[in-house]
Amino acid sequence: MSLNVLNVGAGDIKLSFDKSDPAERIRAARIVRDMLKRGYALLIETGRDGQNRPVYTRALDFDENTCEYIIADYDPAVPSELPAASTQSTQAETNEPPVKSKRGRKPTKRVAADSTSGVAVARVAGG
Amino acid sequence: MANKADEWAGLPMPLPDMKLVVEPNYPWAKLYKAFNECVDELEASGSDEDSDSPQIEPIRSFRLSKYKGHPVTVVVYRVLETGKYQKMFLPPRDNLKLLVNTLGASVAWGAEQESKALTLLGEMISDYAMKCYMMTGTFLELSKRSGVMYLFRRLRPTIAMRPSLHGNGTRCIAALCMHPIAHYEQSWSGAMCPTDDVIAHLALMRGDEHLFWKRSEQHSIDQPEAGL
Numbered sequence: 001m002s003l004n005v006l007n008v009g010a011g012d013i014k015l016s017f018d019k020s021d022p023a024e025r026i027r028a029a030r031i032v033r034d035m036l037k038r039g040y041a042l043l044i045e046t047g048r049d050g051q052n053r054p055v056y057t058r059a060l061d062f063d064e065n066t067c068e069y070i071i072a073d074y075d076p077a078v079p080s081e082l083p084a085a086s087t088q089s090t091q092a093e094t095n096e097p098p099v100k101s102k103r104g105r106k107p108t109k110r111v112a113a114d115s116t117s118g119v120a121v122a123r124v125a126g127g
Numbered sequence: 128m129a130n131k132a133d134e135w136a137g138l139p140m141p142l143p144d145m146k147l148v149v150e151p152n153y154p155w156a157k158l159y160k161a162f163n164e165c166v167d168e169l170e171a172s173g174s175d176e177d178s179d180s181p182q183i184e185p186i187r188s189f190r191l192s193k194y195k196g197h198p199v200t201v202v203v204y205r206v207l208e209t210g211k212y213q214k215m216f217l218p219p220r221d222n223l224k225l226l227v228n229t230l231g232a233s234v235a236w237g238a239e240q241e242s243k244a245l246t247l248l249g250e251m252i253s254d255y256a257m258k259c260y261m262m263t264g265t266f267l268e269l270s271k272r273s274g275v276m277y278l279f280r281r282l283r284p285t286i287a288m289r290p291s292l293h294g295n296g297t298r299c300i301a302a303l304c305m306h307p308i309a310h311y312e313q314s315w316s317g318a319m320c321p322t323d324d325v326i327a328h329l330a331l332m333r334g335d336e337h338l339f340w341k342r343s344e345q346h347s348i349d350q351p352e353a354g355l
Contacts, residue, residue: 004247006307006323008137011243035135039152043334049271051253056334119247119330122136122307125150126344
């Protein structure tokens with residue numbers, strides 16, 4: 001399990017978060033923090049689809065102390081907006097007051113860096 | 128050298144006679160800009176341009192799909208001496224220059240890079256898609272989130288398609304061109320090896336489709352840059 005950084009030079013470089021190598025783990029964590037600061041897109045594998053292809057989610061942040069990616073807590077394969085009809089029926093069934101949409105931070109979840117792989121893409125120059 | 132400079136994606140390789148278009152916030156962008164100026168100077172010293180020709184400032188250019196029956200590019204410019212705005216019509220660029228420049232940029236990539244990238248791509252897509260890529264340099268993938276079908280292509284922009292309104296066939300929405308860090312001007316080549324560019328497109332599409340569209344240059348299908 002490693003993070004593949006797309007690289008111009010000698011091909012992609014791999015960052016490993018292996019717990020048995022603390023020095024490498026600290027170095028990798030610092031590089032990931034630095035990459036996020038520089039606008040890299042870190043696409044983290046969060047599962048596999050029906051054809052056994054990796055499903056990616058972009059990392060929003062990285063916790064250097066625990067070596068965990070912080071990603072948005074949603075399924076990237078599902079459309080973001082639910083149909084209005086289904087929302088109304090759910091409210092009617094539960095007899096609960098309608099919940100107002102909350103502004104601010106969206107729910108996030110943490111993914112351990114040593115248990116997943118991913119791809120890091122640098123900022124782009126158009127085309 | 129790139130590691131010492133903490134450039135995790137490496138340093139793009141400048142090539143003689145080819146300008147590198149570098150991401151503006153890249154820390155070494157100034158260095159590459161200076162290199163591009165050297166290329167400009169070399170081109171200017173080699174050309175026999177008349178020094179008495181009027182100085183002009185380009186204002187904007189746009190493309191007309193039909194002007195007197197043919198597609199043209201209209202360039203609006205200002206003559207600096209008189210301050211007057213004028214226009215000129217240019218014939219559309221053909222793909223040949225882009226193709227030759229792409230071939231020229233291939234010296235910047237190594238077989239080892241491409242081999243590593245192919246291994247990574249093989250882990251990301253199905254065996255059938257990988258076979259398609261090896262045989263044709265293209266493969267298809269449907270986004271479940273948006274319903275858009277993407278045709279990922281080696282050394283060409285990715286084509287975004289949707290089923291046509293009548294249900295028979297597909298219609299192309301745009302050609303999405305995107306190169307991490309840098310690309311060579313007037314070509315389809317990025318600073319990274321071709322399959323790394325494809326991986327960048329695929330990973331961004333799967334992980335953050337909105338960002339993929341946002342970061343890509345969206346070429347109209349009838350433009351030569353679309354590579355169709």
